[in-house]
Every structure is written in C-alpha cells, then in structure tokens.
Amino acid sequence: MQLPLLEVTDLRIALATPYGTVDAVRGIDFSLPAGGTLGLIGESGCGKSLTALALMGLLPESASVRGSIRLAGQELVGLDEAALCALRGNRIAMVFQEPMAALNPLHRVGDQVAEPLRIHRGWSRRRARDEARALLERVGIADAARRMDGYPHEFSGGQRQRICIAMALACGPDLLMADEPTTALDTEVQAQILSLLGELVAERGMALLLISHDLAVVAQHTTNMLVMYGGTVVEAGPTQEVFTRMAHPYTRGLLAARPVLGVCRTWSVESENQPQRGQFLPDLQPHSPAMGQKDGEKWTAAADLQPTISKSDRLLGSNAGTRAALRPPLPTIAGNVPPLHALPPGCPFAGRCAFTLDACHATRPPAVDLGHGHRVRCIRPEAMAGNTP
Amino acid sequence: MSVITPEKIAASTYAVSAGGHFEHENGGVPLLQVHKLAHHYALPRTQLWEPRPQVTALQDVNLTLRAGQSLGIVGASGSGKSTLARLVMALDVPSSGRVLWAGQDPQQMGAGELRRARRHIQMVFQDPFGALDPRQRIARTVAEPLAAQGDTTRTEQRRRAAEVLEQVGLRAEALDQYPHEFSGGQRQRIAIARALITRPRAIVADEPVSALDVSVQAQVLNLMQQLARDFGVTYLLISHDLAVVNHLCDEVAVLHQGRIVEQGPPAQLFQSPTHPYTRALVAAMPIAPSGVQKPSLPPSENAP
Numbered sequence: 062m063q064l065p066l067l068e069v070t071d072l073r074i075a076l077a078t079p080y081g082t083v084d085a086v087r088g089i090d091f092s093l094p095a096g097g098t099l100g101l102i103g104e105s106g107c108g109k110s111l112t113a114l115a116l117m118g119l120l121p122e123s124a125s126v127r128g129s130i131r132l133a134g135q136e137l138v139g140l141d142e143a144a145l146c147a148l149r150g151n152r153i154a155m156v157f158q159e160p161m162a163a164l165n166p167l168h169r170v171g172d173q174v175a176e177p178l179r180i181h182r183g184w185s186r187r188r189a190r191d192e193a194r195a196l197l198e199r200v201g202i203a204d205a206a207r208r209m210d211g212y213p214h215e216f217s218g219g220q221r222q223r224i225c226i227a228m229a230l231a232c233g234p235d236l237l238m239a240d241e242p243t244t245a246l247d248t249e250v251q252a253q254i255l256s257l258l259g260e261l262v263a264e265r266g267m268a269l270l271l272i273s274h275d276l277a278v279v280a281q282h283t284t285n286m287l288v289m290y291g292g293t294v295v296e297a298g299p300t301q302e303v304f305t306r307m308a309h310p311y312t313r314g315l316l317a318a319r320p321v322l323g324v325c326r327t328w329s330v331e332s333e334n335q336p337q338r339g340q341f342l343p344d345l346q347p348h349s350p351a352m353g354q355k356d357g358e359k360w361t362a363a364a365d366l367q368p369t370i371s372k373s374d375r376l377l378g379s380n381a382g383t384r385a386a387l388r389p390p391l392p393t394i395a396g397n398v399p400p401l402h403a404l405p406p407g408c409p410f411a412g413r414c415a416f417t418l419d420a421c422h423a424t425r426p427p428a429v430d431l432g433h434g435h436r437v438r439c440i441r442p443e444a445m446a447g448n449t450p
Numbered sequence: 451m452s453v454i455t456p457e458k459i460a461a462s463t464y465a466v467s468a469g470g471h472f473e474h475e476n477g478g479v480p481l482l483q484v485h486k487l488a489h490h491y492a493l494p495r496t497q498l499w500e501p502r503p504q505v506t507a508l509q510d511v512n513l514t515l516r517a518g519q520s521l522g523i524v525g526a527s528g529s530g531k532s533t534l535a536r537l538v539m540a541l542d543v544p545s546s547g548r549v550l551w552a553g554q555d556p557q558q559m560g561a562g563e564l565r566r567a568r569r570h571i572q573m574v575f576q577d578p579f580g581a582l583d584p585r586q587r588i589a590r591t592v593a594e595p596l597a598a599q600g601d602t603t604r605t606e607q608r609r610r611a612a613e614v615l616e617q618v619g620l621r622a623e624a625l626d627q628y629p630h631e632f633s634g635g636q637r638q639r640i641a642i643a644r645a646l647i648t649r650p651r652a653i654v655a656d657e658p659v660s661a662l663d664v665s666v667q668a669q670v671l672n673l674m675q676q677l678a679r680d681f682g683v684t685y686l687l688i689s690h691d692l693a694v695v696n697h698l699c700d701e702v703a704v705l706h707q708g709r710i711v712e713q714g715p716p717a718q719l720f721q722s723p724t725h726p727y728t729r730a731l732v733a734a735m736p737i738a739p740s741g742v743q744k745p746s747l748p749p750s751e752n753a754p
Binding site for chain 1: 518519520526528634635664666669671672675676678679690691698699730731734735
C-alpha cells in the first residue's frame, strides 16, 4: 500500500479577529495520492484558501493551526520557517488567483522563473536561464527566448498566468496547488490554462489541488473533490460519484444556482467522448424540488424532454421560447453565508437548508459513508432522494 | 429640434400589464441605437515626429435595443465590450458613428439636457466594492442620480431611496449605513437600486455578477430578471459569461476584436454558432452536468 503524498488529518485553523478567536477551518481530513487530482469547492469565507495557505505554511501569524499535514510522511504543522522555505517552490508549489499580484513587476519574467532553480538547486545563472526558457516554452509562451527578458506588464493576463505556472513547475514539485487560477481570466483563456494544467500534471506525475468556486471547472478537471462550507467539508468523494448522487443540499444548491448553457457534455475524465445518457437522468425542471423552491406550474416543461435528450433540447432548456424576463428564476440558496464568528453550533448549513430539522441545530453532523469513498456530512442524506422535506 | 424628447419616452414607452406581458408603445423608436460606431485609442508616441499610433477598440458596430428585449454583449477582454458601454452611456466621445437614445444623440445635447436624459438610461458596474463611495451613507449614494435631476426635495429623495432599496430586497435601515457594512451581493443590490431610482427604461450592466459568489450571483440575476418583469427595465448586459447572458437576454451580440461577428437570439446563437469565434467561445465554457440523479439510498441508520 502506497503512502499518500499528502495526508491532512483533523486540520483546524483559528484566526484572531476583532470578534475574538474564530475557528475558520474546523477539522477537515483528506488525502491526495501522488499524481492525483483533487478539487476543493466553496464560496468566499468557507476556508478553502486558508487550507491552501496552511499547506504552504503561509498563514498569518495570528492564525493557529492544529491537526496534522503530512507530505510524504513529513509533518508540516509546526515546521520552522527554514524548513518550510526549503519545501516551498521546491516540493510544494502554488499558482495564485491574481497573476499580476503574484509576479514582481520590477523583475524580468525569465529571472523570476529561474529564481527557484537558483535557490533550491543552486544552479548557475546560465543553467537556470536555459531551464527557464525551456519552461516558458513548455507553458506556451511564444518566442520565449526573446520574451523572457520582458517585464510582467508586457504580458496579457493569460500569459502572466502561464508564467506563474512555469515558476511553480521549475523545481518539479510533487504537489501543485492552484487557488482559483482562472477566476481573473476570460472563459477562453480559462479553458486553455486549465487544459495546460491538466497536461502538465499528467506529464510530470504531480499531484494537483485545484481550488475553485466553479463546480463545472472541478467536474471537468479533477478525479476527487471536496465541498467546503463554514470551515468543514460537507461532501467529499470521487468527482463522478459526487456528481452522480449529490447528497448534500449545499452541493445541490450550488449546482442549481448556476445558469445553464449548453449540452450536457460528459464530464468524466475517463470517457471524454461518450455521453453516458442512462447514467445522468436529466432533471430539467428549473426549480429543483430538493431546494424547497415552489414550482410555478407554467414553467414545468421538463416531462416532454425526458425521453430523448437531443443536443438542442439540452441547450435551449425548456424555456427557450419564453422572453428572458418571464423565464423562471434560478433556484437560489436562501439567506447568506453566516459570518465565521456566528456559525450555528450544529450543521453550518442548518437554517439555509430546506430540510432543516431540530436535530440539525443540535450537533455537527458526522460524516456518512455512501459507498465508493463518497462521504457527506448530513444527518439525513436519504432525504435528498425523497421529494419533500 | 426633434419631436421626441426623453421625457416623452418615459410617458409612452410601454406599460406592464398584470400578466407580465409587455405592450410596446414607443412610436417605433428603439430605446437605444448604435449606428456605425467606431472608437480608437491613441497609444503613447514611439517616434517624436510620427503621429501617435492608434489602437482600434471598436469598428462598425451597429446595435438596436428595443424596449423589453434585453440585449447581451459577449466577448473576451480586450474585445471592446467596456468601450461600448462607455460610449453608449455617453461617458466618452466616439471617434465616428452615433449613439442614439430614443432617437436623440446624447453628444448633441447640452450639459443640462444630457443630465436630464440620463434619467432614462443608467449603469451598473462590475465591482460592487469600487462603485460605492465608502464615505457616503447609502441614502446619499442611492439618491444621487435623482438629486442630479434637480427636481425633487431631500425628503422626496430619501423616500424614493427607501422605496428602491426595498425593491432590491434591502431594508430601509440600510439608508443610514455605510458600504463596508454590506456583503458583496448586498452592495451589488445597492448599486442596482441606485440605477433604478430614476425609474430608467434601460440599464447598461457591465459584468454585474462576475465579482460575486455563485449563490449570490443567482440572487442578483433573479433580482435583475424580476426588475425586468415588474418594472419593464431593459438591459444592455455586458458579460464574458455566456450562461448569464443566455439567462437574462433575448438577443446576443458577439464582439470580437471590436467588431460584432454574430448576432441573434441566445438559444439559436449558442446552439448553432456559425462564426468560428462564437464556436470557440461556446466550446470553452466549462459545463457541469446539469442533470443530477437523485440519490437512491436506503434509509440510513442515521435517519431521525
């Protein structure tokens, strides 16, 4: 049995804030095998970026970390700064959301890509520079030999993100973390950057931790996923399992809240070109009853689309002919994300969830195993199978 | 001068009947017309005696926004979307071509006339954190477009501000609070309230939800849709997110390198895009499986 590359056990992060000490991350567990891909989903304030920073040892000093983070058996929590510096950029690398902020505007991009090689490997300037050029070529910077002497402002957003990826790749890290790597980019560039990341991960056998707020991105690019809410992992498992049977009301709410465009392309990593129609019965009703939204009768037109799902039907949805203003609204998750200092004592989603019972407020729900490694923190995952709360 | 004034449009555009059906009565004049619009930006000099090089942001753009038919503009960054928004709002002077508000050219109007005409076309910006003055109370921020019209009293302005805040789902207590006391989604509601206070016919929204979280996006999109239904607001919605445009608009124009390469109803356009660029855009959209099978679980022992 191979040791997982990364093993996080009961990670807890507390932050000192004006409201006192708040628990921003409340005991999360996950592991990532070498070469595996893991998606981390959640909205602002759910603790996903803090988790990534904890892995890098970059948390602010006011934060206290408990639990265990093991990288290939080595404990990272409590490691001193010198040891962390030896790891960062070497065995763990990170790509940040805002490439302009991640690059130093006063240094040539070639030097920035070469820097980790000079520091961690002690390479000569010339050797590091040659390698930097090769890296820039690999991430798709055209005419890298000339452009590596340019400054970050001379590059477009997508190119800057490519440069950041080249920097992260320089020392051949075991683990690459990407925190919302494409949020600042256009849809087209986003697709390019994500497929580049996918290629590199496959090519170099790195593990990828992809943090995103977009379920679709995670669905297409990871094999395993975690959904975080209020500092806890509410649902976890193989991406395919989670999308097949979303068991947590929050996960379902997130998916339903996105306006849908387009055909249901198959999202499983293995079978990119075979839509598995039998497997994903389309639920085209815009109001998922599971979200506790009331169905206006005139909108429900899903029944006639059920038997044959032609490309156009899926694309147009059931309301293509209706004027935009009169189409059914998107199902939303009621209320707002509670602030960390005022999270409910029980299930963090209690109160916003249409299925809330008294028991939900009492204690934090335990993780229930649904098989195939799919776990959910909900006391009544079977309720999602039923029709009414 | 022309016979049609912006005031006339307000009186005669269209009424919203109880069933939510629009009646178009605008004398056949669209709310907004863009005619052969082009815009160039001058770059810094490269040679002392040469003219400054120019970059073409928009070229030969023709658009029509009809009452009740929201129009979406999609395109990558740098395609000229935001330039178009600025020109449509008359915040910039086009290099050539014309923008017509209900048949009138805002560039030809005097300052006072332009200010009064702005009542009918308002704007919502992308970043709800940058769009609100952190030092002004919400009441003043929201009432500002109305105050600029100069025909209302302070009391009236405050009353109307409370009214629009309620329409966007905020409470009247918000009037005396400051922007930092609100979340991103609430701030965007405030920005929409500010656009709404003059009861405009059209709202130009430049990436109104792209800075927001997924679940908040849905709330703001629903609000915009509801305002379109209840108050007959027509949107010129600028976005790079095809799904958002698809949800809120009746027509879409695809902008690529300053030109409109394709235009049509979103369903048709996204289903069978003809221009290669539109095809690339549609192909680049990450799509989650939209249909989710209900979990088929045996009742677990954890069931209450």
